[in-house]
Amino acid sequence: AQSVTQLGSHVSVSEGALVLLRCxxxxxxxxxxxxxxxxxxxxxxxxxxxxxxxxxxxxxxxxEAEFKKSETSFHLTKxxxxxxxxxxxxxxxxxxxxxxxIFGAGTRLAVHP
Amino acid sequence: DTAVSQTPKYLxxxxxxxxxxxxxxxxxxxTMYWYKQDSxxxxxxxxxxxxxxxxxxxxxxxxxxxxxxxxxxxxxxINSLELGDSAxxxxxxxxxxxxxxxxxxxxxxxxxxx
Numbered sequence: 001a002q003s004v005t006q007l008g009s010h011v012s013v014s015e016g017a018l019v020l021l022r023c024x025x026x027x028x029x030x031x032x033x034x035x036x037x038x039x040x041x042x043x044x045x046x047x048x049x050x051x052x053x054x055x056x057x058x059x060x061x062x063x064e065a066e067f068k069k070s071e072t073s074f075h076l077t078k079x080x081x082x083x084x085x086x087x088x089x090x091x092x093x094x095x096x097x098x099x100x101x102i103f104g105a106g107t108r109l110a111v112h113p
Numbered sequence: 114d115t116a117v118s119q120t121p122k123y124l125x126x127x128x129x130x131x132x133x134x135x136x137x138x139x140x141x142x143x144t145m146y147w148y149k150q151d152s153x154x155x156x157x158x159x160x161x162x163x164x165x166x167x168x169x170x171x172x173x174x175x176x177x178x179x180x181x182x183x184x185x186x187x188x189x190x191i192n193s194l195e196l197g198d199s200a201x202x203x204x205x206x207x208x209x210x211x212x213x214x215x216x217x218x219x220x221x222x223x224x225x226x227x
Binding site (some may be wrong): 018034035041042043044045046049051088092093097098099100101102103105106108 | 117134144153154155156157158161168169181201205207212213214215216217219220221
């Protein structure tokens, strides 16, 4: 069965600093992996996805993630944090058909001036 | 012009009551979902319908009954509410029943059971 683990339930960075949110996956087949973002009191929004094409995936709002099979990781990065990036970030893996997504526990990103 | 809309946004009720949450999408998608987000923000899929047919049914108490009158609507009815049902329930939709993992979520319905 596929699963994802997000390391760190809370991450705090200064505005302008590098953002690094960690996600490791477990999958018996080549995984399809995703990052979603949830702003306060809103639904989730897709940031980016990996579906076995390029290992470095670029998403919206300047975020990118790199698929590393050797490390079973799919970490999310952004070179320079903005205040507006403060949100909850979820890593997810596709499990079986019908777009069934299994989500990690989420990482809350705080950005301070 | 909301793509996936849920009503109500907030629902406070007593244990033992029955309540419904409605969801509508105007994206023309074929597949709709219900997810439950608990107090620790953990998200878990409950159900999925494709063109009014149930295709995903996770281990959910049978007090929860989804209904899809057409492919643009997916409602969730909960009988005999319990304290543990308190959560945010998210509706989502996707195009087709493929593997692109791109779900469009509503803003959630926060259910509080007292």
